Amino acid sequence: AQENYIEAIYLMSHSKPVRPSELAENLGVKRASVSKFISSLVNKGFVHHESHGDIVLTDKGTALAKAIIRRDDCLTRLLVDVCGMDSEKAFSEVHRLEHVISDEVLIRLEILVDFACSSEAWLKRLHYRINTARIDRPTEQALQVGQTRVHPRQSTAK
Structure with missing residues (x-):
């Protein structure tokens, strides 16, 4: 699942900043699932995400x-x-x-x-x-x- 999130963020970020709600829609999951998973990706150093902000891949995530x-x-x-x-x-x-x-x-x-x-x-x-x-x-x-x-x-x- 981690790889699916990272791949989706990468592909979506080419056209515009990635919002959690758009990521949830893209992956076909609930917004709450995205929030929980994004926290995990932040802790692992794959993404930056401020509360209610865009999701941005780090160099490690990219x-x-x-x-x-x-x-x-x-x-x-x-x-x-x-x-x-x-x-x-x-x-x-x-x-x-x-x-x-x-x-x-x-x-x-x-x-x-x-x-x-x-x-x-x-x-x-x-x-x-x-x-x-x-x-x-x-x-x-x-x-x-x-x-x-x-x-x-x-x-x-x-």
């Missing part, structure tokens, strides 16, 4: 907002542009995934997305493969799990 948006953008590009997922479905998946992805994985995914999007032929082959997969069957059958080769550094012995 840095976190940019990191959140970077993750969102990468995951959205991965699911929509690379995997060919419908953008509405991707939106809900991104918001589930964004909270558990590490910086190390994010960097690798950004490289993968950039690579995939730079090769139209590669993307066409991937989209063909995705579109012809039998998604209605159990995952093991649809993807033929176990038929890929083991990575050279991966050990099969325990």
Whole structure:
């Protein structure tokens, strides 16, 4: 929830100062919930907020907002542009995934997305493969799990 508030404040603040009532409306929550949460964000150093005033991100809050948006953008590009997922479905998946992805994985995914999007032929082959997969069957059958080769550094012995 903290990241949702910070991201919303960041995006809203580009057009005008952010008022608590507008933030509540944007997030679909009650004004009292916003007040409580904003106090928590002030205590953590992410925002400045005077009573009945605008909400302003600190440098720390702005840095976190940019990191959140970077993750969102990468995951959205991965699911929509690379995997060919419908953008509405991707939106809900991104918001589930964004909270558990590490910086190390994010960097690798950004490289993968950039690579995939730079090769139209590669993307066409991937989209063909995705579109012809039998998604209605159990995952093991649809993807033929176990038929890929083991990575050279991966050990099969325990």
